Amino acid sequence: MGGRFVTLCIMIRTTPWEVSRDVKLHPRDEEKWHTLDGVKRLREAFGTNNPDGRLTWGFTLNALEDKRENYIQIREYAAFCQAKYGDEVTVFPGYFPAMYLPPVRINKELSEALRIIAGFVGKGYKPQSVIGGFLPAASLKYLAEKENIHVAQAVIWSQHNIDGGGADGSPSYPYYPSTEHFCKPGQSKKDLIDCVNLDGWSMDFICARQSGQTGHEITGYNSRRGVGPIETYKGWGLELGHMEVMHTQSIHFDKGLELNGFGWVPNIWEAEMVHEFGMDFICDAMKKWVTDTLKRWPDTKWVSFGEFGEIWRAHYKTNDDYNYKFIERGCGLGDSYNNLEIRWFMNKAFRLALLRDWHHNTPAMVIDFTRYDLPAQEPAGARPDHPVKDWSLINRINQKGLRPEDKPVLVSELTDAERQLIYKYCPELKN
Numbered sequence: 001m002g003g004r005f006v007t008l009c010i011m012i013r014t015t016p017w018e019v020s021r022d023v024k025l026h027p028r029d030e031e032k033w034h035t036l037d038g039v040k041r042l043r044e045a046f047g048t049n050n051p052d053g054r055l056t057w058g059f060t061l062n063a064l065e066d067k068r069e070n071y072i073q074i075r076e077y078a079a080f081c082q083a084k085y086g087d088e089v090t091v092f093p094g095y096f097p098a099m100y101l102p103p104v105r106i107n108k109e110l111s112e113a114l115r116i117i118a119g120f121v122g123k124g125y126k127p128q129s130v131i132g133g134f135l136p137a138a139s140l141k142y143l144a145e146k147e148n149i150h151v152a153q154a155v156i157w158s159q160h161n162i163d164g165g166g167a168d169g170s171p172s173y174p175y176y177p178s179t180e181h182f183c184k185p186g187q188s189k190k191d192l193i194d195c196v197n198l199d200g201w202s203m204d205f206i207c208a209r210q211s212g213q214t215g216h217e218i219t220g221y222n223s224r225r226g227v228g229p230i231e232t233y234k235g236w237g238l239e240l241g242h243m244e245v246m247h248t249q250s251i252h253f254d255k256g257l258e259l260n261g262f263g264w265v266p267n268i269w270e271a272e273m274v275h276e277f278g279m280d281f282i283c284d285a286m287k288k289w290v291t292d293t294l295k296r297w298p299d300t301k302w303v304s305f306g307e308f309g310e311i312w313r314a315h316y317k318t319n320d321d322y323n324y325k326f327i328e329r330g331c332g333l334g335d336s337y338n339n340l341e342i343r344w345f346m347n348k349a350f351r352l353a354l355l356r357d358w359h360h361n362t363p364a365m366v367i368d369f370t371r372y373d374l375p376a377q378e379p380a381g382a383r384p385d386h387p388v389k390d391w392s393l394i395n396r397i398n399q400k401g402l403r404p405e406d407k408p409v410l411v412s413e414l415t416d417a418e419r420q421l422i423y424k425y426c427p428e429l430k431n
Contacts, residue, residue, distance in 0.1 A: 079122070352366065
């Protein structure tokens with residue numbers, strides 16, 4: 001407690017939208033976009049003014065098995081970084097495998113990938129986490145019980161209608177998932193999976209109210225705007241993009257630290273960006289982000305996903321004790337509107353968002369009330385030829401406003417039972 005943490009994954013793939021060995025949603029071969037020089041430059045940019053920083057290397061199964069020289073060199077370099085810096089080397093089981101593959105196949109390929117990593121890293125190495133996009137509860141249970149891995153980046157908070165699917169409804173900070181649904185915190189010891197579920201990257205809460213995107217540029221909207229390099233640096237440029245990145249981090253590292261006892265910012269960068277968007281631009285963005293973060297918050301710890309998940313797991317034995325709270329006023333750039341104030345409350349029983357126009361002192365309206373005490377069920381039947389696109393956990397009110405019942409309401413307009421549930425965790429909202 002009292003710590004500020006950043007977790008960063010550099011992801012290595014062979015094609016865009018790569019789900020599995022034979023499930024590739026885009027034909028582009030990115031071998032020439034993945035070079036030893038490119039990943040070294042990116043790692044060196046991360047290490048500038050940050051000599052003790054550790055990151056996570058996430059490889060798709062194809063990138064682990066590819067026999068071409070570029071991928072052989074990158075795997076060797078990742079193993080070198082593990083030995084020299086303490087970086088984590090792990091598997092990225094494709095883009096949202098839950099949407100396209102049955103759990104039994106996901107689990108089989110996870111096991112195969114973990115064996116490959118142990119082989120080329122050597123010295124008895126085993127990762128502490130996997131980087132997964134969306135992973136169903138059955139796969140998280142498999143990792144915990146069969147692979148002795150208790151940390152997974154298995155959700156992207158508030159994801160809906162981006163990258164061909166969605167999984168809105170989870171907390172944005174760590175939790176033990178339920179056996180019913182990976183977006184839902186476990187409600188009891190019997191229901192709880194001992195595999196800490198982590199977010200992929202921090203989003204600007206005000207931008208994230210919308211479903212999908214109209215583009216990355218500042219004139220459009222993107223509900224994943226925040227610390228993501230494509231969504232923010234590429235779309236807004238180095239200077240304006242950096243202002244938004246630092247604004248998003250401040251939600252967690254300033255008031256968030258005060259409210260929650262710690263602050264955490266996750267991030268994932270695809271290695272191919274150094275060639276798609278330019279080596280100098282992407283490396284300059286990485287260097288600027290890392291350096292300025294340490295200038296503003298010099299106690300920030302840059303650790304692997306697995307390392308952070310195990311730190312959290314050592315502190316929280318169940319979901320009973322965490323009670324996350326956040327406050328944000330928009331930065332005024334793009335769709336992070338500076339007249340809006342959003343407050344988030346996330347705990348074992350529910351997630352709740354209140355939105356108001358603080359310029360005009362309007363009443364705070366409930367724009368999201370996701371109840372975790374209600375039964376949940378993951379969709380079934382996902383296959384490569386029959387993808388299941390939407391894994392969202394949407395029940396009472398959803399911030400995206402996707403349904404007629406998602407109309408914002410005052411807290412006082414909720415039922416008596418719902419208000420009592422909220423006041424149990426958030427007594428400050430009684431007034």
